[in-house]
Amino acid sequence: MLRLAAPLALAELGWMAMGIADTIMAGPLGAAAVGAGTLGNMVYYPVVVSGIGLLLGMDTLVAQSFGARDPRDCRLTLISGSWLGVLLMAPLMLLIWASIPALSAAGANPRVMRHCAPYMLALVWSIPAMVAFTALRRYLQAVNIVKPVTFALVSANLVNLLGDWVLMYGHWGAPAMGLAGSGWSTSLSRVYMAAVLGGAVLWNERRTGNRLFHLSWKPDFVRIQRLFGLGLPAAGQIAFEGALFGVVTVLVARLDEVSLAAHSIAVQVISTTFMVPLGISSAAAVRVGQALGRRDPAGVARAGWTALLLSGLFMGSAGVLLVAAPGAVVRLFIRDPAVVAAGTPLLRIAAFFELFDGFQVVATGALRGVCDTRSPMLAHLAGYWGIGMPVACVLCFVYGWGAPGIWIGLSIAIILIGSALLAVWRKRAAW
Numbered sequence: 001m002l003r004l005a006a007p008l009a010l011a012e013l014g015w016m017a018m019g020i021a022d023t024i025m026a027g028p029l030g031a032a033a034v035g036a037g038t039l040g041n042m043v044y045y046p047v048v049v050s051g052i053g054l055l056l057g058m059d060t061l062v063a064q065s066f067g068a069r070d071p072r073d074c075r076l077t078l079i080s081g082s083w084l085g086v087l088l089m090a091p092l093m094l095l096i097w098a099s100i101p102a103l104s105a106a107g108a109n110p111r112v113m114r115h116c117a118p119y120m121l122a123l124v125w126s127i128p129a130m131v132a133f134t135a136l137r138r139y140l141q142a143v144n145i146v147k148p149v150t151f152a153l154v155s156a157n158l159v160n161l162l163g164d165w166v167l168m169y170g171h172w173g174a175p176a177m178g179l180a181g182s183g184w185s186t187s188l189s190r191v192y193m194a195a196v197l198g199g200a201v202l203w204n205e206r207r208t209g210n211r212l213f214h215l216s217w218k219p220d221f222v223r224i225q226r227l228f229g230l231g232l233p234a235a236g237q238i239a240f241e242g243a244l245f246g247v248v249t250v251l252v253a254r255l256d257e258v259s260l261a262a263h264s265i266a267v268q269v270i271s272t273t274f275m276v277p278l279g280i281s282s283a284a285a286v287r288v289g290q291a292l293g294r295r296d297p298a299g300v301a302r303a304g305w306t307a308l309l310l311s312g313l314f315m316g317s318a319g320v321l322l323v324a325a326p327g328a329v330v331r332l333f334i335r336d337p338a339v340v341a342a343g344t345p346l347l348r349i350a351a352f353f354e355l356f357d358g359f360q361v362v363a364t365g366a367l368r369g370v371c372d373t374r375s376p377m378l379a380h381l382a383g384y385w386g387i388g389m390p391v392a393c394v395l396c397f398v399y400g401w402g403a404p405g406i407w408i409g410l411s412i413a414i415i416l417i418g419s420a421l422l423a424v425w426r427k428r429a430a431w
Contacts, residue, residue: 001283001306007146009279014153016275018160018189020333022182023268025164027334029115031261033179034334035253036115038264039108040183042249043099044123046242051092052134053238055081057230059285060371061223062142067293071143075212078139078201080223084231085131092131096124108253112260115179122183129190136197140204142286148200152193160189233373237364237380244384244413248392248406259403262342265333266407270350270357273318277311277358281365284308288369301429304366308359308425315358322351342403349407356418363421370428379420388413 019041026033058081065073100117108116137149163185170176177184205212245267252263284307291299322329326347330340364376392409395401401408 001280001287001303001310004141004144004146004286005280005283005307005310007150007279008141008282009276011146011150011153012275012279013272014150014157016272017157018186020268020272021157021161022164022186023264023333025161025168026179026182029168029178031257031334031336031339032109032111033115035109035257035260035264036112036119036179037182038267039103039112039249039253039260040116040120040123042242042246042267043103044096044120046239046246047095047099048092048127048130050235050239050242051088051095052085052131053235054088054228054231055085055131055134055138056234056285056368056373057227058135058138059142059282059365060230060289060368061227062139063286063289063369064293066143067290069294071208072211072215074139074143075215076220076223077227078135078212079215079217080220080227081135081138082132083219084224084227085135089128089131092127093124096120096127103250106250108250109257109260111257112253118178118180119183122180122187125184126187126190129187129194132194133190133197136194136201140197140200141282142289144286145200145204148197152196152200155196156189156193159192160185163188230368230371230373233377234368237373237377240377240380240384244389244410247389248410251393251396252403252406255402258336258338258342261334261336261339262330262346263403263406265330265339265343266346266350268333269322269329269347270354273315273354274357274361276314277361280307280311280314280358281361284362284365285368288366292370300370304363304369304425304429307362307366308422311358311362312355315354319351319354322347322354326351345404346407349404349411353411353414353418356415359418360414360421363418363425366425367421367428372424372428375424376421379417379424383413383417383420387416 022037023034026037058077061077062074065077100120103116104113140146141149164182166172166174167177167181167185168179249263249267253260284304287303287307288300291303326344327340329347330343334340367373367375388409391412392406395405395408396403399405
């Protein structure tokens, strides 16, 4: 599990590091720009990631075929996943374009929107590369080729950081584009990532006889439909979770710039810690799927519980850090005393759900390996929207607790979701 999970966790941290670098680079532009970047991302990522979540069924099908020693079927799923990705690109781009005026209509701070709108317009052009990268990544990791994934994401940080420096602040003769320059830099880095994984697939095919190019590339609608059926609940789960964080960010944007900046940094912190169990979750989906493909029920259970143990060790440690030194963590992003004071209680609240946040995402991956994408979707819908959001709104706006009230609602939801999915996995692993 560690051989697969560690590179994938490092890859996810590499992905998250781009967002952290963008936030730090935006710091000199002021609190409005920092908040605008997070506001844009809180809208962009739920839409795009839930859309490309339709490709998560590739984890299940490719891993099971690999476990059954059927490389031809693995490649056929890659072809079908590529076709599904092509169908996703235009709708996702249109949704992001349409969301920009919707944010203004929702009452987002006008000073924030002056930075946010051009930033999101630049990010739109990264969507085709994100879709291609996702399809290639799901295939490669399911056949135990993970080093190119890690290399692509870690090295892309250098591309992104250089692009931020050049485009945001106008170095090397480029115009100073402010936060929009960060969006263009991100788009370029994602094109780079997709190209790296495309090269990895081509290298692997050359090494194994180019069998991918001896297969028919005509759309296999039966397989595409199966991928869609597996991916739709997974996409729904991501949408429910991402939309909640997007909505609460919009709600915090209605308060004041300091609260939004503090919320933005707290989201960056918990998103960073979340990347490690997210990588473990992908490994769990692959290892569980491979064990199911080779008809090894004991291996299915062992893979899932091992992944949950690794997640618990890491996220428990992260929770201790957030309780012990929340102010120091906030100061890594910004030195503004008001933002540090506002962000400290948010991280202390987050510390209580860290362990369960890891459990819910890893259990989701393990369940995906046994073709159960429906249970996580229902748990996230009920936990976030049936319980978490109502509690957050009441505490924030009725009792006047502000951003901490919203985070308490999120904490309650995540603890309940993590507990529920642990129970579901325990039942599935007993098979």
